[in-house]
Amino acid sequence: MPSYTFDLNGKPVSVDAPADHPLLWTLRDQLGVTGPKMGCNLDVCKACTCLIDGEAYTTCVTRIADVAGREVTTIEGLADGDKLHPVQEAWLAHDVPQCGFCQPGQIMRTVALLKKTTNPTDAEIDEIENVCRCGTYFRIREAIKSAAEHMPST
Structure with missing residues (x-):
């Protein structure tokens, strides 16, 4: 199984997953990041939206292979310590x-x-x-x- 490395909320992470595995499930199931929610799994409700290199993406339809080497920010990564965004x-x-x-x-x-x-x-x-x-x-x-x-x- 291929391995993919990217920055998650400012820290490097690596995961093993099939190339077409949705980023949402990588975040939730493999990395324990629960902020992005699964609502429709069809890019309609957008509850799973995260930032990839500062742009909004719905992670239910974004492949893990497409974020390799990039910066992924979830709701958990917005605050600066105790200071909210x-x-x-x-x-x-x-x-x-x-x-x-x-x-x-x-x-x-x-x-x-x-x-x-x-x-x-x-x-x-x-x-x-x-x-x-x-x-x-x-x-x-x-x-x-x-x-x-x-x-x-x-």
């Missing part, structure tokens, strides 16, 4: 989560969006397309706008 802070300030199942994917997709634009429009926010079963879309939108105001300038 500005998007995580905004989520708490706007009381976004209800059940919380979709929130890691929502947050990761928001982080990727805010890396591209410091002042996202409603249309850009709507392009996130993560499914929230509880329907907290208004609070999500407000949290994204608030987080945008508190993101460090790059």
Whole structure:
């Protein structure tokens, strides 16, 4: 079985897996990272969203072979020690989560969006397309706008 090495939340990891093995299952089953959730396993709900080299990817349809040598960031890798990422802070300030199942994917997709634009429009926010079963879309939108105001300038 082939071995794949990549950085996970800033630390190098190696896993043995078939090339077409979904990254989601590698993260959860082999590496014990439970932030990315399996919702649909079809690239629809986006609950499994993580960042790969800073871009949002749904890990249920991303092959482990495609992340070899790359940087994978999950929700567990956003905080800096005890200091939460500005998007995580905004989520708490706007009381976004209800059940919380979709929130890691929502947050990761928001982080990727805010890396591209410091002042996202409603249309850009709507392009996130993560499914929230509880329907907290208004609070999500407000949290994204608030987080945008508190993101460090790059």
